[in-house]
Amino acid sequence: MDFTGKNVLITGASRGIGKATAMAFAKKGAKVGVNYKNNDEAAQMALQELPGEGHHLFKRDISQKEETKALIDDFIKVYGQLDVLVNNAGISIFHELDHVDFDHWTHAWEKTFETNLFAAANLCYWGTKAMMKSGGGHIVNVSSRGSFRGEPTKPAYGASKAALNAMSQSLAKKLAPHHIYVGVVAPGFTETEMAQETLTPAERENLLRESPFKRMARPEEVAHAILFLASEGAAYSSGTIIDVNGASYLR
Template sequence: MLVTGASRGVGRAVAAAFAAHGDRVAIHHRDSADLAASLRAALPGEGHVVVRADLADPAAVAAMVDAAAEALGGLDVLVNNAGQAYPHPITGVSYAEWQELWARTLAVNLTGPANVTYCAVRHMLGRPPGSPPARVINVGSRGAYRGEPGQPAYGAAKAGLHAMGQSLAVALAPYRIGVATVAPGYVQEDETNAAYKVPRGAEQATQSPFGRVARPEEIAAAVLWLADPAAEWASGAVLDLNGASHLR
């Protein structure tokens, strides 16, 4: 299985959960080679591999997915976890900055996952007869529904990712490929991703009636279940994982 953005945060927890389940994992990163290597060394089992690509580069995406499939002997699960948010409030940036940040955000959070999925599905379609069903799991966001005024392209990209997952769930079901999405709210920081998060922990925790934010392992547990052969009927679903902080 291939996890994008696996060197830190939710992606790291997802990789650990699948490895503990006995899967071999391709750990994707863009520029976190040391973190990716430390994760590979810490995972239980053997045969894990580190792969690199800038998801905004279509050629690099194709080469990365092919490398993962070759190292693992095929692909049966893809987790589109990689993402990045760039602040760009409409009243706080120039027109040139607005355009550049929309393009960058969509490339990483929507077009990139779409390209990874296209390439991964090519390997899933070639699975031997009798193989378990394949899965594509997207990591979306609560922001797709409640709005992201400070980073509107991120909310739009995640909404697009949710919609892409539902479209592909219909398109790929005849090939025994299920597609589902999780939509987390805020997730707890750790030493691997603290530099990438806004330092508003106390305020974030008050948004849920549980008085806390999610642990990465909680998101990983849901992804692991959605990838299970028994979860086929969840294909097309978008699973909210926000501790009742946003209801729809």
């Protein structure tokens, strides 16, 4: 896979899967736009680690709908055209129905959908407008194993990712005549900085038992699937959802 001369925008790219994806694209010759919300230090570090030249930071809170248009506008001003959009940014909030009050419950649903679904939908809208002007492109949305198996402690998360899957497949049908190809990568639990910071030893042990590999996914493994769906040879795979969960959940 060669992305020389391609301009790639990745949301939530200062850490974890987003950062690994930015690194993978940059190694293949792409110019990468690193979107992030507020962690300036992590974003600067991620930018400095990218091989090659022409990479830029784009600080925008994409949970705010007006910021999605601004992000695409900013990107086009720098690069001229958008070839690949990776909607990676996401959040998850614990809200077990039998343990939280109604305010917490509704807050979790609203905030989760703002980032995980509405932001991705809005970026697909504005990104598609830009791609149509330049003759096409690729969109890869990062979903989750939880969209299929259920998330009892975070139902809004599972629901938002299931909706992201459905939206992606609808857009794959709609946008194919415009030479815009839409795919989804659905990781299982991934060994990111956030996982290291938040998982208890018992939680980690339970997660390791779920896969016959006895480990979690590495961010680079998820990035590999994203690059495939963004590659020229993957056009006929538009609408595909690739599971990267170490056979921990099969469907």
